Amino acid sequence: MRIVRVIGLAAAGALLLGAAGCGSSDSLEDQASGGSSDSADKGTVVVGGQDFTESQIMAAIYQKLLENAGYTVQTKLVTTRDVYLPELSKGSVDIVPDYLAGITDYLNAEKNGPDAPLVSSNDPDETLAALEPLAKAEDISILPPSEATDQNAFFVTKDFAEQNDLTTLSDFAALGQTIKLGAPPDCEGRSDCEAGLTKTYGFDISQIVPLDFASAQVKDAVKSGEVQMGETGTTDGTLEDLGLVILEDDKGIQPAQNLTPAVNSGFLADNPDIEDMFNQLSETLTTEDLAAMNVQVDLERKKPEDVAQQFLQDQGLL
Template sequence: MNNKLVRRLSFGLVVPLALLAAGCGSSSDDKSSGKDLGSVTIVGQKFPEADIMAELYKGLLDHAGFNASVKELGGRDLYLDPLQKGTVQVSTDYLSSMTEALNRKANGDDAKVVASHDAAATLLELTQLANKYGMTPLKPAQAQDANAFAVTKKFADENNLKTLSDLAALGKSIKLGAAPDCDKRPDCKIGLEKTYGLKISSVVPTGFGTDETKADLKSGATQLGQVGTSDGTLASAGLVLLEDDKGLQNAENLVPIANTAWLKGHQEAVAALNSLSEVLTTDDLAAMITQVSVGREKAADVADAYLKAKGLI
């Protein structure tokens, strides 16, 4: 994991009002309260990272006095309406992706993109959009699962590569292993060419962060591969991330989204969920994903161990 991608973020200028309430309580108060705060349902999406995040939220909310459960609903197109209506109360979400989903909902499919690599500015946009639809974003974590690009460590060492700009400066024609829609995406081939001046000779549709994408990199069939910043398997595969030094990728910090009407009567959830955002890093997330995806541990067990290790429960 390229630690340069893990930046400490400041949200002090754009914190929603709900966040301010978090400072009024503490996890120790919740631990001793013995309250019965009623039931809360968290959206589940059925992939390792989402499973882990849902179990982290569940553990925190249970500890605070809620009776939390996870309901598997699938992707955002399936859970956005229930979250807005309050059928489910909390989602594990991504800062820019949720911002743009609500932006398109409010302004149409051709809406001008308002999310960016600036996490604080994107949080402000998300807060304004979410308020229109009865939802409230809480505090984003430092941890994020953003689109990223990897090369083999050998290739990086041989060419002294740290950043995507370094790669572009080589002036070499590059084959890119990526998702099938990479050709059309401003954060993939289009952006790599326009923002960095990379010479992409072809996009090989091996997928986002797949074993095939990594295998092609290692074999030399491709020189660059599309992966996620929270992929904890890169180092063991002999791969390294190149820093997005020109901010092509939008900020995709993990952020809890709550139904506003429910949250008004359950402010204890703010402190509980924000306590995780205070400590969760991309490296932490990557390690937990590796435990589940490679070590075949249960997401609930991994989440419980992490929360205890951080003193959150």
């Protein structure tokens, strides 16, 4: 997953705690709002997460569900997992939307060191089984993941795919072409990027052209032929209009990144009613839903809270 750790735990903890006491912060957004369909206020819930479009939408969905159930909600969106997961463990944050393999690999590295072998895989059930004991040790409870997933993905132009009858990465690799890949510099050596493409699929990559993940620049580079393939996410809803198409990861080099509610265990024990609420959400949410909502925010310039409200109403969850 594109979410990476970029600051140490001590600095991250200080950042979150310091920002929580301020009205605003460049790296921390606090939003408090009341209002509920219930007459009784069940108390305050702190929803955490990261500050990018998809996470903003998911935090808004969580907020509206909780408010509808009678809770007052404060939202804290930050830069990295290094900030919000320690606070989730301590109970300063109560619930976050997270990604299955992302949180698994983070907690595994925190426990066993940054060079520890990965325990996530492209199998959601196996990854969840590896995650649960790691999370339990940190006083974090993992609710059932949704079908919705946002994995790294690789795309080409639609014209190139149609001309060569390509639908999968294996199809492209079988052409035997030397290619340039548009991707962030950390793609090199990663099993879900350059190493997986070359070792698992057999691609001959002559150069990784350093272009940001899912950026307009990497899409332009693929369209112009500067690179033959680029990296984005599976919920990128902009590709079709640009004449681009994702090739299926048919050999499974991407780990399972299903959207998963992670809850402070003490908070869940005190508020067991939220489990049903979030299980219903996870049973409903699909990858297509995520892509459609991302487009509404990124391209149509709608507010995440308005997109969240409409989605929940359409699904009968409000």
